[in-house]
Amino acid sequence: MSSKDAPSTWSGVDIAVPPPAHRLPGVSMAGFRQALPAPVDIAMVAHPSVTLLIDLSGEDGLVYETGVRRGRGSVVIGLAPGALRASGLVGECLQIRLRPAVAAAALGSPAGADAGAESLADVWGLDTGRFEERLRTAGSWDERFAMATDLVRRRIGDGGPRVDPEVAYIWRRIVAGGGRVRVDNLADEVGWSRKRLWACFRAQLGPTPKRAARLVRFDHAAHLLAAGLPPAGVAAESGYVDQSHLHRETKAFTGLTPTAVAAAPWLAIDDIAWPDLWRAGRPVPRSARGSGRR
Incomplete structure (x- = not known):
C-alpha cells in the first residue's frame, strides 16, 4: 500500500x-x-x-x-x-x-x-x-x-428495495434512544397502527422494532464492556433489569459471555476504524461524564 x-x-x-x-x-x-x-x-x-x-x-x-x-x-x-x-x-x-x-x-x-x-x-x-x-x-x-x-x-441506484420514510424514521429513533425506547409508542409517532409498523419494519429491514431496539441497546452495552466497565455497572447504565439480564442478552446476540465480549478485538478498534460512528453514537458512562474521559 x-x-x-x-x-x-x-x-x-x-x-x-x-x-x-x-x-x-x-x-x-x-x-x-x-x-x-x-x-x-x-x-x-x-x-x-x-x-x-x-x-x-x-x-x-x-x-x-x-x-x-x-x-x-x-x-x-x-x-x-x-x-x-x-x-x-x-x-x-x-x-x-x-x-x-x-x-x-x-x-x-x-x-x-x-x-x-x-x-x-x-x-x-x-x-x-x-x-x-x-x-x-x-x-x-x-x-x-x-x-x-x-x-x-x-x-x-439500481432500483433495489426501498424503505418507507416511516420505517427509516423509526430506525433512527431507536438508534438515537440507544435502544431504550418504548416500541409500543413508536407507531403513534408516524401515524401508523402497531400492526402495520411491525409488518412493514420486519418486511423492509428484517427484525421487528422490538428486536432492533434490543440489538441497539446491546451494542451500547458491548462498547461499555469494552471500555472496561464491570458487567453490573454496564447493566445499570444500559437499562437492563440486572446483570443476569445483560448476560442473557449477550449470549443471545453473540453466544459469548460479557467478559468475552469485553475482550473482543473488533470492539477495541472501533474508535480507530469507525471514528464518525464512534463520535456520533457511542454512550459515555455516567461515571465518565464531566471527568474529561472518553
Missing part, C-alpha cells in the same frame, strides 16, 4: 479509513492489513449494521462459521448473526458497514433479523470475483475505497 494512506496501527494491524470524498450516507468502510498473513480466530460481535467483510488474502484466507453454516472467502453478515467466528490465514480485508435501509437497497433484500452469514458471491453474483481481484491489485487503500464506493453507489 502507498504511504499516502497513513494508516493507524493497532496490535500489529494497519487500519485505513476513507477520506471524505469516498463516503456515502449510511455507509462506512475500513481497511485492515497485517504485514504478513497470519492465523486469526476472532469472535464477531453483533452491531446495528449489515457488514460486508471482503477477503483480499486469496484462496487460503478468511473462514467464517456460525452454528449452522461454514464458508470461506468474502461474506455478508446480517444484523444479528448469533455466535459467529472469523478465522483463517488473513493478510488484508475490507470491511463495509451498511445502515439497514441502505443494505436493503444495496443487497437487494432486507438484512434479516437472524440472517447469520452468507457468501458475498451468493448475494452479489458472478461479478464479486472480479471486484475482489480489482481490489487486490489496487495500488492504495484510497483506490480501494473509491472502487468500493462506486460499486455500492451503483447498486443503491
Whole structure:
C-alpha cells in the first residue's frame, strides 16, 4: 500500500479509513492489513449494521462459521448473526458497514433479523470475483475505497428495495434512544397502527422494532464492556433489569459471555476504524461524564 494512506496501527494491524470524498450516507468502510498473513480466530460481535467483510488474502484466507453454516472467502453478515467466528490465514480485508435501509437497497433484500452469514458471491453474483481481484491489485487503500464506493453507489441506484420514510424514521429513533425506547409508542409517532409498523419494519429491514431496539441497546452495552466497565455497572447504565439480564442478552446476540465480549478485538478498534460512528453514537458512562474521559 502507498504511504499516502497513513494508516493507524493497532496490535500489529494497519487500519485505513476513507477520506471524505469516498463516503456515502449510511455507509462506512475500513481497511485492515497485517504485514504478513497470519492465523486469526476472532469472535464477531453483533452491531446495528449489515457488514460486508471482503477477503483480499486469496484462496487460503478468511473462514467464517456460525452454528449452522461454514464458508470461506468474502461474506455478508446480517444484523444479528448469533455466535459467529472469523478465522483463517488473513493478510488484508475490507470491511463495509451498511445502515439497514441502505443494505436493503444495496443487497437487494432486507438484512434479516437472524440472517447469520452468507457468501458475498451468493448475494452479489458472478461479478464479486472480479471486484475482489480489482481490489487486490489496487495500488492504495484510497483506490480501494473509491472502487468500493462506486460499486455500492451503483447498486443503491439500481432500483433495489426501498424503505418507507416511516420505517427509516423509526430506525433512527431507536438508534438515537440507544435502544431504550418504548416500541409500543413508536407507531403513534408516524401515524401508523402497531400492526402495520411491525409488518412493514420486519418486511423492509428484517427484525421487528422490538428486536432492533434490543440489538441497539446491546451494542451500547458491548462498547461499555469494552471500555472496561464491570458487567453490573454496564447493566445499570444500559437499562437492563440486572446483570443476569445483560448476560442473557449477550449470549443471545453473540453466544459469548460479557467478559468475552469485553475482550473482543473488533470492539477495541472501533474508535480507530469507525471514528464518525464512534463520535456520533457511542454512550459515555455516567461515571465518565464531566471527568474529561472518553
